[in-house]
Amino acid sequence: MTTLAPASPSTDALGTAAARTRGAALEERILENPGRFRVLTGDRPTGRLHLGHYFGTLHNRVRLQDLGVELFVIIADYQVLTDRDVADRLTEHVEELVLDHLAVGVDPERSTVFTHSAVPALNQLLLPFLSLVSVAELNRNPTVKDEIAHSRQSAVSGLMFTYPVHQAADILFCKADLVPVGQDQLPHLEITRTVARRFNDRYGSGGSVFPEPEALLSEAPLLLGTDGTKMSKSRGNALTLAADADETARLIKGAKTDSERHIAYDPAGRPEVSSLLLLAGLCQGRTPEEVAADIGSAGSAALKRTVTESVNEYLAPIRSRRAEYARDRSYLRRILREGNERARAVADATLAEVRAAMNSHY
Template sequence: MSTTLAPASPTTSADALGTSAARARSAVLEVRIHEDPGRFRVLTGDRPTGRLHLGHYFGTLRNRVRLQDLGVELFVIIADYQVLTDRDIADDLTAHVEELVLDHLAIGVDPERATVFTHSAVPALNQLLLPFLSLVSVAELNRNPTVKDEIAHSRQSAVSGLMFTYPVHQAADILFCKANLVPVGQDQLPHLEVARTVARRFNDRYGDGTPVFPVPDALLSEAPLLLGTDGTKMSKSRGNAVSLAASADETARLVRGARTDSERHIVYDPAGRPEVASLLLLAALCQGRTPEEVAADIGSAGASALKRTVTESVNEYLAPVRARRAEYGRDRAYLRRVLREGNERARAVADATLAEVRTAMRSHY
């Protein structure tokens, strides 16, 4: 049984594989999901720092519903502890948690088939962080590019230990339920590689020939890059996103203020005209068409016609989501029940995993 850390850094495997190999692996996984969805368990989730928006929806949320509807077991974590990774306090946490539950119900996550839960309600999950930290070195965490980026954009007065151990905490999120599939974007591959490293090292050190944890696979998504209305990355904190909870009038106001350019003829040119291209892509996603087709319809009608098309497309697409959101929002007791029942299921899974870990580590007294 190994008693030393393997020499590879958390990012080495992802770097060696390359994104193209990861995408090839994802294509294979998609085939297997359709053949036998019951063999897969997915862990995914969000930090409760504000309402989810269209970037979240087309980037990750609708894929969660797709996997659920295919028959994959879905765990959705509301990572309330991780709010503290890049800010000194968690403002309006209870309200933000309920809003996330509401957003997920509105888009079609079914609490009868999916487990929606919070970090803070599952003590055994967080207890896994301690043995997992013993399996990675400080140097490995320091080299993680995602940690570096999080630190660079941190809103804390100083970098906290929680920020530094963020990838290992995510490993605990993934492995507590023995998820074997994690939908991620390319930028999250280094984080997932930490979870893969922790799983392998725990199995090598304590598995005694029988793996305790699966080594989770990345399911890379072709997430579209949608810019915010100011032409920068769409973000909750920048006020440049159309949230799923926005009204039709609020959507119209936000889109009217979106940055475009001075050229009247509308074409899809992501490199040369990124703001216009992002609006075209958004309309196309809502219409189920290509951005080029949307651009051809607008032609020389200019930015005002483009924004009108985007507004109408978004409002029509989100109408049923907003209707469900309003219906669920009238019953806050139901939201709390969904979360309570999800927390109970997650605790049962985490308790069983922690008991298995203690047995493997010979610390089950």
């Protein structure tokens, strides 16, 4: 594993500037020797993935896999137990998530796709890791605060409160040294780095049991949903990878724009129009300004027509692969069984090392 030296303290609250500086150096090292790195990434199975996920994270996972980076993809089914509606349909949601990953190009022969609940040794790491983090530190975590604020629940469960430490176990069980994240996930990763550092200091006997993983900060732009707010599974405003061409056309036709006829890329002044231009540009491999220049004064109807054609053309091969994989659900379960077996072997070895370091290997 390759671990970079810790950066100097960042001047911004989330450490974004420092993460971007380290990220540029990381990209160079990945290209030089991708096989030296291990990545942990994944999703909670709360619904089908959409274009925001694709351009935000999924295509980068496939890029890293294809470069030769060792990729672990976790389906964090334990982390949705706080949502009763999702938990009641958990098997369906897990399989849909596997389908989305296969469709975009994640190769289970080269990458390990597994579920939280199937790897007991991973979850057992939560207990010693919790002993290394204070309640005050969890209280200060801004991502936990946001999760609690948007949970729509009358009480906060212990599972939700300890989510950052559980995520540390996700990352450290396989000794991942790279974690692709968005800016809002940096505080979670900092908790992971803190846990790794404190465990090494307390139990490492002068050595390092765990690497301090680095953030590979996403440069993906924010895509708005059809209602002009952030594209989200829970808001019903997303263009999912599984949607067919007609549904996509219907959703884009109803997307929020503005009253100006001339189409221009202006993210600050015209966010909804600009997001549609950006989406078309991403699908066409062009800049949003170039797409806007082609449309000119043809108005919102022409913009939506362009976006619909671009999205449907781009997603056609992904949707075709998804439909093919969906015909054989037994194949999805076999992928999970094999991925779970590989993840369990890695987690068992890590837990044995942790027990030895803690003098609890009886």
